[in-house]
Amino acid sequence: MSKQKISKEMSIRRAKTMTEVVISLVIVGTCGFFVKNTFSNMKEVTSSSYFDQTDIEVTTPTDNVNIDPNQTIYESHQVDTKDKFRGDLILVNEEHQYFGGDEDLVSITDMNYENERTCFTAVDSTYTILRQVYEPMAQMIQDFYDKYNNDTLIIYGSYRDTEFQQQLYENDLAQNGSDDSTKVAKPGFSEHETGLAFDFSETENYDYTGKGDFEWLNANCFKYGFIVRYTAAKEKITKIQDEPWHFRYVGIPHAYYMDSKDLCLEEYIDIIREHPYDGQHLDFSDNNGNDYEVYFVASDDGAEKTNVPVPTGTRYEISGNNVDGFIVTVYKGQKPVVEEAPTKAFEDAENDTDSEDDSSEDSDDQ
Numbered sequence: 001m002s003k004q005k006i007s008k009e010m011s012i013r014r015a016k017t018m019t020e021v022v023i024s025l026v027i028v029g030t031c032g033f034f035v036k037n038t039f040s041n042m043k044e045v046t047s048s049s050y051f052d053q054t055d056i057e058v059t060t061p062t063d064n065v066n067i068d069p070n071q072t073i074y075e076s077h078q079v080d081t082k083d084k085f086r087g088d089l090i091l092v093n094e095e096h097q098y099f100g101g102d103e104d105l106v107s108i109t110d111m112n113y114e115n116e117r118t119c120f121t122a123v124d125s126t127y128t129i130l131r132q133v134y135e136p137m138a139q140m141i142q143d144f145y146d147k148y149n150n151d152t153l154i155i156y157g158s159y160r161d162t163e164f165q166q167q168l169y170e171n172d173l174a175q176n177g178s179d180d181s182t183k184v185a186k187p188g189f190s191e192h193e194t195g196l197a198f199d200f201s202e203t204e205n206y207d208y209t210g211k212g213d214f215e216w217l218n219a220n221c222f223k224y225g226f227i228v229r230y231t232a233a234k235e236k237i238t239k240i241q242d243e244p245w246h247f248r249y250v251g252i253p254h255a256y257y258m259d260s261k262d263l264c265l266e267e268y269i270d271i272i273r274e275h276p277y278d279g280q281h282l283d284f285s286d287n288n289g290n291d292y293e294v295y296f297v298a299s300d301d302g303a304e305k306t307n308v309p310v311p312t313g314t315r316y317e318i319s320g321n322n323v324d325g326f327i328v329t330v331y332k333g334q335k336p337v338v339e340e341a342p343t344k345a346f347e348d349a350e351n352d353t354d355s356e357d358d359s360s361e362d363s364d365d366q
């Protein structure tokens with residue numbers, strides 16, 4: 001824990017303690033006042049009938065306690081500092097490596113079979129994706145199918161382990177006779193290694209353009225928690241060319257906000273950092289009228305644990321940003337179910353024996 005951090009935490013704690021002391025004094029004082037007046041009242045009543053009731057009305061408990069009953073109350077929650085590398089909002093790009101392992105993956109083909117979904121396919125049963133990504137992805141494609149009666153979509157890229165990314169990278173270097181690839185991310189730096197991203201293809205030729213009927217997917221994916229991660233307009237920031245086929249899961253509130261403000265993930269992560277816990281939180285509502293509150297908590301990089309303030313009695317999620325801290329998402333006015341994204345994604349991890357031989361995937365993608 002850094003010195004600055006300690007003094008910050010202490011000052012917060014001190015302020016909190018002071019508040020508690022003041023409240024306690026007011027309560028004790030008020031009770032004392034009432035007890036005192038009850039006694040004096042009894043005394044006065046017995047001795048005189050001219051006891052002046054207006055004395056009591058001068059001070060009421062609420063006059064001195066300036067607390068808004070609708071105000072959110074936060075409590076400290078300890079998370080593993082290394083969990084800043086985990087969660088739905090991690091930023092993985094050429095500057096920020098993915099430190100993964102133990103991803104909770106499901107086979108897309110198996111899940112389609114179990115759920116009797118025939119509106120899309122994966123290349124084969126070795127194609128896996130994070131468990132929490134499958135359902136929103138499948139639901140989005142189901143809604144697309146219901147609208148356009150088109151069942152030709154193929155998941156042509158999904159989770160890749162680092163060895164496979166290495167293989168793709170080396171193949172691309174060999175093909176282009178170069179020592180750097182502009183098409184394939186370096187091993188450890190691809191979103192596909194997180195299990196949060198997938199690629200569409202219309203046929204087996206890796207040809208998804210997001211045009212025609214498919215335009216609906218690119219325009220509506222935010223409603224399911226996805227962003228089109230690499231667009232031509234943001235190429236200077238993402239350093240990756242237009243990839244209309246590459247979708248990345250971030251969760252509904254964040255996909256909604258990024259879509260409505262036209263932000264790429266790099267920009268959004270920077271904006272959230274400007275909304276720290278002890279500053280102005282990012283408050284917004286999505287197109288369904290759900291209210292959210294989002295704020296940033298810097299990771300305590302010298303310590304094993306980081307204190308993350310979270311709201312009491314309200315559903316929230318914590319995700320690392322893979323750079324310097326945690327992002328807390330508060331689901332206001334929804335049922336109080338506590339979810340912790342970083343650990344949830346890695347609990348009940350399956351042994352990943354499926355992902356070794358998915359080398360049939362085309363390499364023209366990050």
Ligand SMILES: [Zn+2]
Binds near residue numbers: 197
């Ligand atoms: Zn991709």
